[in-house]
Amino acid sequence: MAAEDPADGYLFDLYRRYIGEPDDRTDVYVGFGLFLGGIGFAIVALLIYLWSSTLEAPAYFVWVEPAYSVAMISLPVLMLGIVVLLPSERRVLYTSIAGLAVTVVAVGGFLYAYPDHWNRYGNNYTTQIVAVYAVGLAGVTASTGAALIAHYLEMAQAVNEASGDDQDGEELTYSDEEIREDIDAAMEGVELSWGGVQKSENKRLTFSDHEFDSENLDTNMATKTTRSSGVDAQVAGLKGLKGGEKKTAVSESSVDDQTQKLKELREQRRKEQAAEEAGGRRITNPLSGLLERLRSLVNRN
Incomplete structure (x- = not known):
């Protein structure tokens, strides 16, 4: 891998930002040259076509022919630049170059056939030339897609390896003494106030002899236990608390029992x-x- 040089320039900064560390300086220059060249070809073809549309025949055919030719070659050149920039395999690069060569042959056939033997004029080589161009463009497109997929998989694998290394690393452990020291350091200088009582450094509570003299503490006091009664009794108790209702004692014995008594x-x-x-x-x-x-x-x- 090539060493990083501060004087590499803006192209290398773009390469490192979007692709990674370059393996060879030539690939960076050639790749960006083809990519930017393809974009330049497309712009030139558009300008020539717009200029030719303002002309009359036969000047129109003189200028529109190179516009079409440059536009046909711009797209394969641009995609070949992508393949060169990406760290792809050699066979993928060779496939892309072969596809570009086929498109160049198709462009040469177009220059020969247009306009005399094009689109139902003369011998009409339109179908043959378009088929050859399609085969070459398909080869360049396939190789570009393969390079993009390989680059994506390589990046995903690098991310997985990095995460795996993090998981395999030693886990950080802390002892009780370290945790206690961290807590003491964090609480240093912090004063806690218990309801306005002044802070004291003592750890023992002391009382004077006369503080509890006026208090009568009955340690033998019986504990009062309250048990919940039924719902009816609770309702009756609540009614009695409200006032206006009097308790009425009802005898549970019969008249005979009372007579006998x-x-x-x-x-x-x-x-x-x-x-x-x-x-x-x-x-x-x-x-x-x-x-x-x-x-x-x-x-x-």
């Missing part, structure tokens, strides 16, 4: 009264007996 209550009260009366009699009887004895002793005396 009432009888039991009356019987219990009757027994208690009877017990109280019996106790009173026990106290009265000893006193009366004592009085009788005292009366008897007095009467005896």
Whole structure:
């Protein structure tokens, strides 16, 4: 591969930008020369044709004949320049050159046949000349397409190899110490404020003896557990919170149960009264007996 020379010029800069590093300096000059020459031929052919259209016969045929000839040769020359510029195989280049040669033969036949033996005049060699020109142009077009495809595949392969080399490379790993150092470096100089509390460099919390004297901390306080009740009970509770609705206690026992309990209550009260009366009699009887004895002793005396 040719070494890069700062004095190569603008053509080499274009080649490196759109194609790549040139293998040979001659290919760059010849390729750009053919490519630009094909464009120049086309412009010249157009100008000659426009000039000939302003003339009358026989001057018209004198000038339109070279216009057609130059236009026929411009396209194969341009495509041959593309093949030379691209890093294609030799057989592709040879095919393109052979196609250009065939088109040159066809152009020579056109110069011989036009206008006396052209387009139904004289011997009419139009079909033969057009067929030969088409074969040569097809060869140049095929070789140009093959060169473009080969160049595209080469570029795609280079991209795949580059991506494969990146994947095969060693993966970057970081230790915990390096990560911690990066975090410390990023947080250096950053001050955090907890609700306006002044930053302190201490790592220990200290309290004075009198800070909790006024507080009564009951460590034996029982934990209150609240369990969710049913939907109906929750709705009733919400209605009670709203106000305007009173709770009504509804007894779940029947009338018979209440009557039986009432009888039991009356019987219990009757027994208690009877017990109280019996106790009173026990106290009265000893006193009366004592009085009788005292009366008897007095009467005896």
